[in-house]
Amino acid sequence: MTAVEIGVYALAATIYLSYLLGLRTSADKVGRLVLALGLLLHFVDVGARCIHGVNPISSTPEAMSLVAFLIAAGYFLATLRYRLAAAGAFAVPAALALLVLARVVPAEADAPAMGSLGRAHVLLASIGVAVFALAAVLAFLYLIEDRQLKRKQFGRVMGQGTPLDTLDRLALRCVSIGFPIFTVAIVTGAMWVARLGLLRHATALRPEYLFAVATWIAFGILLVARVGAGWRGRRAAWLTLGGFGGAMLVLATYFLRHAA
Amino acid sequence: MGTSAIDVLVIGVSHRTAPVAMRERLAIVPEAMDTTLAELAALPSVREVALISTCNRVEIYAAVEDADRAAQDLAEVLALRAGVTSLELGAHLYERRDTDAVQHLFRVASSLDSLVLGEPQILGQTKQAHETAKRGGSSGAVLNACFQRAFRVARRVRRETAIARNPVSVSSVAIELVRQVFGDFAGRQVLVVGAGKMSELAARTLRTHGATLTVTNRTRARADELAKRFGATASDWSDLSGALTRADIVIASTGAQRPVLTHAMLAQVQRARRGRPLFLLDIAVPRDVEPEAGKLGGVYLADIDNLQKVADEHREGRKSEAADAEAIVEQEVDRFVKAWRGRQLAPTVTALRAHVLGVAQAEASRISATMPGLGERERRALLDLADGIAKKLLHAPQMALRNDDTDGLSLVTAVQRLFELQVATATATEPESEDDEVPAARNLDDKKVAGR
Numbered sequence: 001m002t003a004v005e006i007g008v009y010a011l012a013a014t015i016y017l018s019y020l021l022g023l024r025t026s027a028d029k030v031g032r033l034v035l036a037l038g039l040l041l042h043f044v045d046v047g048a049r050c051i052h053g054v055n056p057i058s059s060t061p062e063a064m065s066l067v068a069f070l071i072a073a074g075y076f077l078a079t080l081r082y083r084l085a086a087a088g089a090f091a092v093p094a095a096l097a098l099l100v101l102a103r104v105v106p107a108e109a110d111a112p113a114m115g116s117l118g119r120a121h122v123l124l125a126s127i128g129v130a131v132f133a134l135a136a137v138l139a140f141l142y143l144i145e146d147r148q149l150k151r152k153q154f155g156r157v158m159g160q161g162t163p164l165d166t167l168d169r170l171a172l173r174c175v176s177i178g179f180p181i182f183t184v185a186i187v188t189g190a191m192w193v194a195r196l197g198l199l200r201h202a203t204a205l206r207p208e209y210l211f212a213v214a215t216w217i218a219f220g221i222l223l224v225a226r227v228g229a230g231w232r233g234r235r236a237a238w239l240t241l242g243g244f245g246g247a248m249l250v251l252a253t254y255f256l257r258h259a260a
Numbered sequence: 261m262g263t264s265a266i267d268v269l270v271i272g273v274s275h276r277t278a279p280v281a282m283r284e285r286l287a288i289v290p291e292a293m294d295t296t297l298a299e300l301a302a303l304p305s306v307r308e309v310a311l312i313s314t315c316n317r318v319e320i321y322a323a324v325e326d327a328d329r330a331a332q333d334l335a336e337v338l339a340l341r342a343g344v345t346s347l348e349l350g351a352h353l354y355e356r357r358d359t360d361a362v363q364h365l366f367r368v369a370s371s372l373d374s375l376v377l378g379e380p381q382i383l384g385q386t387k388q389a390h391e392t393a394k395r396g397g398s399s400g401a402v403l404n405a406c407f408q409r410a411f412r413v414a415r416r417v418r419r420e421t422a423i424a425r426n427p428v429s430v431s432s433v434a435i436e437l438v439r440q441v442f443g444d445f446a447g448r449q450v451l452v453v454g455a456g457k458m459s460e461l462a463a464r465t466l467r468t469h470g471a472t473l474t475v476t477n478r479t480r481a482r483a484d485e486l487a488k489r490f491g492a493t494a495s496d497w498s499d500l501s502g503a504l505t506r507a508d509i510v511i512a513s514t515g516a517q518r519p520v521l522t523h524a525m526l527a528q529v530q531r532a533r534r535g536r537p538l539f540l541l542d543i544a545v546p547r548d549v550e551p552e553a554g555k556l557g558g559v560y561l562a563d564i565d566n567l568q569k570v571a572d573e574h575r576e577g578r579k580s581e582a583a584d585a586e587a588i589v590e591q592e593v594d595r596f597v598k599a600w601r602g603r604q605l606a607p608t609v610t611a612l613r614a615h616v617l618g619v620a621q622a623e624a625s626r627i628s629a630t631m632p633g634l635g636e637r638e639r640r641a642l643l644d645l646a647d648g649i650a651k652k653l654l655h656a657p658q659m660a661l662r663n664d665d666t667d668g669l670s671l672v673t674a675v676q677r678l679f680e681l682q683v684a685t686a687t688a689t690e691p692e693s694e695d696d697e698v699p700a701a702r703n704l705d706d707k708k709v710a711g712r
Contacts, residue, residue, distance in 0.1 A: 145440070149440070149441070149560045150554065150555070150560070152562065152566050154433070154437055154562065154566060154567075154569075154570045163439065163440055163441060163442055163443035164440065164441045164442075164537060165441060165442050165443055165537060166443045168537075229534070230534025230535045230536075231535060232534075232535040232536065232537075232558065233535055233537065233557055233558045234557055234558075235535075235557070
């Protein structure tokens with residue numbers, strides 16, 4: 001099952017990448033179809049694990065698989081309304097990489113009892129990170145396109161798909177959806193940690209807490225500056241990438257600790 | 261002479277062979293189309309006819325029996341209508357027959373023979389031409405099949421190659437570039453600064469896509485006049501900064517000797533715009549926008565050379581795509597002609613069998629009727645004998661027909677002529693449709709009757 005869904009995602013990623021590299025003239029239809037198949041398989045896989053008592057927020061690998069699913073699904077939904085084939089070349093491989101990592105690493109043998117607070121935290125954080133990942137993909141594309149336009153590489157920009165303004169607006173929408181979810185995730189996380197009594201230990205200030213707060217601050221600044229000072233375009237895109245980088249560091253520290 | 265794979269002929273002139281002075285004389289106005297078609301269809305040498313008349317080509321497509329005759333007749337009509345001598349016309353006229361005519365039609369519909377490779381209008385014009393001929397009853401089974409396949413080939417070329425993908429004119433390149441920033445133009449504000457021919461074209465196109473136009477000019481009266489012509493509102497020159505602040509897209513084409521839109525001015529404007537993207541199309545020579553302004557955040561600047569360069573690149577790109585497109589056309593012509601021949605084959609074989617077997621049976625029956633002493637057994641034997649001889653004789657020609665794979669010379673039509681077979685030409689429009697059995701069966705019945 002897992003091998004098949006990874007294979008299908010890999011095929012979708014290849015299609016989107018070959019579109020970006022100019023080997024295909026269109027990836028819209030075929031790519032989307034293959035991706036839809038991958039999503040379906042992934043969904044069934046997650047469902048089957050649930051039935052066997054492994055719910056998607058019970059461990060770091062499971063949550064990563066959930067994040068991968070949410071990134072791919074979010075991208076898929078966005079393509080229904082916007083021409084985003086170029087974004088697929090980043091979003092789909094990202095989802096694929098996360099899924100592969102999630103499936104390679106075995107689940108914790110002695111996972112701490114999570115309780116409803118822990119579950120809420122993991123679920124919300126997963127959704128938040130997935131939405132930020134989509135924002136980062138859009139911001140990254142924005143920066144590439146902006147650069148090409150500035151350098152007057154007009155021939156290369158044209159026909160590549162998503163208009164600059166659409167990328168800007170969609171990225172902002174992702175951030176404004178992701179931010180409140182991520183906020184609640186941080187709060188529930190803090191409460192969960194407090195309840196576990198970990199704060200009294202020497203490990204009180206684990207790096208992931210700092211990264212999470214930094215991420216939150218970055219996106220907070222972005223939203224405020226956007227509304228208040230009309231921050232758009234390049235600056236907003238860089239800040240989005242920075243914020244997402246923070247979120248990735250959080251995931252990476254979890255992952256490294258888990259792997260160690 | 262009736263032995264070709266498909267009896268189609270095209271005769272005409274195009275931008276490749278005739279100067280505009282000749283083309284405009286030959287061009288047939290839409291109002292005269294029906295009468296011209298009727299006139300051509302009335303020629304005894306012409307079975308079916310369709311007519312394409314655009315500013316770049318005038319072509320007659322015809323299904324014919326005798327291509328030499330038909331070509332001569334059609335050329336005469338053309339010359340007469342245009343009021344030129346056949347000799348004068350002949351210097352510009354080209355003619356393709358058979359498979360080459362089919363290929364020509366496929367190339368025309370796919371815009372491979374166009375002045376601007378891949379331009380989209382010709383497909384519509386070809387469709388229009390076929391529609392008109394069909395309505396007037398002058399396009400029959402042969403031309404319908406050719407044209408319909410041509411449209412499919414054109415769509416395939418469009419789908420599988422990038423020949424029509426990138427714009428090749430400066431104003432359409434400008435439009436596409438702006439689209440790359442804003443997506444759609446609905447509700448976008450376009451500011452036209454000064455007025456050149458090119459800015460008018462781009463502005464008009466943007467307006468048809470839903471953008472709102474504002475015109476400004478150093479002299480207010482001129483601005484008002486332009487606004488009226490563009491269907492825009494006029495803005496005072498003194499409020500240039502204000503107008504820039506409100507605009508999303510600026511088309512600049514003043515006759516000024518020094519840049520009118522300076523870096524300092526645009527930097528200030530961009531602050532007031534709170535970072536909203538601004539696209540500057542500078543199509544004036546000398547330029548209207550200081551080049552450094554293009555470095556401002558959210559400001560995108562393209563001058564006429566930038567646009568021209570993209571247009572040239574795209575033109576080159578289309579040329580390289582054309583090779584792929586030609587290969588597709590080649591392949592499709594081959595397929596079409598093969599399928600067409602196959603379509604002719606089945607009814608012809610059936611008709612041949614029916615004809616020969618019918619004659620044999622009829623003769624055997626006639627003989628047996630003259631010999632009243634024959635018993636049932638002998639009568640049967642006589643009929644079987646006739647049948648057996650007929651089938652033996654039929655074997656070789658049938659095999660030859662089925663294996664007929666030569667180009668240009670088709671045994672199918674030869675057999676039809678030799679045996680005077682009236683094979684109803686396929687009436688369905690697409691050669692691949694699977695209804696070969698139906699006309700074949702009908703033919704068999706016809707022949708049984710005819711054989712007696």
